[in-house]
Structures are given as C-alpha cells and as structure tokens.
Amino acid sequence: MTRTLLFACDLSAENRSAFGRAIRLANEMGARLDVLHVLDPYLPHRVLRDLEGAVVDDIHAIATDLREDYALAEPPLLVQTVTGAPYAEIIREAHDRNAEMIILGTHRKRGHPDLIGGTTLARVLLSAPCPVLTVSQPPAEPWNDILVPVDFSLTCRRTLRETLRHFPESRLELLHAWDVPGERELGSDTDFAQWRDREVIRLRQQLEQEIDHLMAEFDRVPELELVLEQGDPLDVLIAHLRRQPPDLLALGNRSQAGRRSQITKRLLAEPRCDIMLCRAW
Numbered sequence: 001m002t003r004t005l006l007f008a009c010d011l012s013a014e015n016r017s018a019f020g021r022a023i024r025l026a027n028e029m030g031a032r033l034d035v036l037h038v039l040d041p042y043l044p045h046r047v048l049r050d051l052e053g054a055v056v057d058d059i060h061a062i063a064t065d066l067r068e069d070y071a072l073a074e075p076p077l078l079v080q081t082v083t084g085a086p087y088a089e090i091i092r093e094a095h096d097r098n099a100e101m102i103i104l105g106t107h108r109k110r111g112h113p114d115l116i117g118g119t120t121l122a123r124v125l126l127s128a129p130c131p132v133l134t135v136s137q138p139p140a141e142p143w144n145d146i147l148v149p150v151d152f153s154l155t156c157r158r159t160l161r162e163t164l165r166h167f168p169e170s171r172l173e174l175l176h177a178w179d180v181p182g183e184r185e186l187g188s189d190t191d192f193a194q195w196r197d198r199e200v201i202r203l204r205q206q207l208e209q210e211i212d213h214l215m216a217e218f219d220r221v222p223e224l225e226l227v228l229e230q231g232d233p234l235d236v237l238i239a240h241l242r243r244q245p246p247d248l249l250a251l252g253n254r255s256q257a258g259r260r261s262q263i264t265k266r267l268l269a270e271p272r273c274d275i276m277l278c279r280a281w
Helices: 013-029 045-069 086-097 120-127 154-166 190-215 233-243 259-269
Strands: 004-008 032-039 077-083 101-105 132-135 145-149 171-178 224-230 248-252 274-278
Touching: 004 013, 004 086, 013 032, 013 045, 013 101, 013 132, 032 045, 032 086, 045 077, 077 086, 086 101, 086 120, 101 120, 120 132, 120 259, 145 154, 145 233, 154 171, 154 190, 154 248, 154 274, 171 190, 171 233, 190 224, 224 233, 233 259, 248 259, 259 274
Parallel strands: 004 032, 004 101, 032 077, 101 132, 145 171, 145 248, 171 224, 248 274
Antiparallel strands: 132 274
C-alpha cells in the first residue's frame, strides 16, 4: 500500500519551507506527496475553471524550483484543487487518502497566541486523523535531532510512538519537567533536600522503565537521551528551545481547553523550530 503525505499549499511565501520539507520527507519515507490547494467556492464558475489550471501550473513550478534549490529528488507527486473551507477540506482529504501526515506552513499571526484559535492550522489540529507538521525552517537538512516532552499521559505515549515510527534514524531527546510541592518554602531544609533528591531518582527510574517498555515495540531503537529539568512545563520547554533548538519538536496535542492547549498556542505563535503535533488516539 502506497504511503501518502498530504501537503496543504496556499502558494504564499511562508508556505515554501513547508513545501520543500514535504518533498524531502516524501523522498525519505518512500511516500507519495499529495499537494492540495483549496479554492474559494464563491468565485464564479468560469473564474474557478481558469484559476484551477493556473494554480496547478504554479504548484508544479514551485516544486521544480524547490527541488533545484535544495538538490532534492522528485517524489511521486499528485496535485489537486478543491473548493470549500480550507480546514474542512484538508481534514476530509486526509481521511479519504489515509494520509500518514498533514504538512502545513506556519500561520501569519506570530507573537499573538490568542489569535491562533481561528486559523486553519488550529482547526486542522482539532480534528486531524494523523500527525500534523507545521514547518517554519528551510528544508536544507534532514531532521536529525528531535525533542519530545514526556510525561505519563496517553497523548505523550502516542506522540513518542509516532516519532519513533516515522523517524527511526533520528536522535531523540526526551524532556521531562518536574516540580516538587513545597520547594519554595522548604528548599533550604536538609531533610527536604534529601527527600527531593530521592524523589528525582525515583522519577528518573520510573520514566526509564516507561521508555524501555515502549521501546520494546520497535525493531530499531534510535539514540535516546532523557533530560529532567525542574520547573513549570512551559517555562522549561521554552528555555530549552532557546538554549538548544532541535530540528523538530514532537508534541502531544489535546483538543480540550486547558494547560496543554495553552502550551500549544504559545509554541505555534512563536515557533523556534518545526513542530509535529499528535493526537492522543
């Protein structure tokens, strides 16, 4: 069965990096790349008919330019236009094509997390049947270093599985943020400090057991590094991204409102690297 990647192309300048990455990934995975452009359904039929041909020609021209710019081979390519609401058509086509991934460019509302909610990207994330990649960096190199924030949630386990399945050759850095109640008030107390150190050791052992159990599902296990840092998960993650941005951040996405959704909005508003978001199921 042919593997399929779905790239949503809007022909904008911000979309070029995502298109280039989609081509690179299709080659690396041996997959077919389906390129989808959604047209405004309220345009006159004659305009739509003429516009469809021009859009397809432009997409092929952009693909040729990107392959030449980044010395990429040509993957099996299918270009299609549809009419409708972009987020709804992207989700429908991903279902119909049984796509392994949806690839999108970054949104244009950078620096404003509160404005992300109504974007095509945010709406696709809520209902996508597969991982969603949002790409902001030029596709000059493969993704060699991938950062995965980890906890004990179902979402995290699914994210780690998807990362291992799609990028078995990459080096994974697993980041866990921990916080002990009473640290601020009792941090200087000797007995508390000893108890805290024991708790951190226990936490590391528990995480290592969880990871070893998950690794047993795969034939090939990449290089792994487990990093534990104290603090709020968002603060720890942002600080880590600033110090050492990975090639890719693999993050679990929870559609319900809450702390995790706020973390996702913040990261999408200020992308420091390419991001893969995965649902819990």
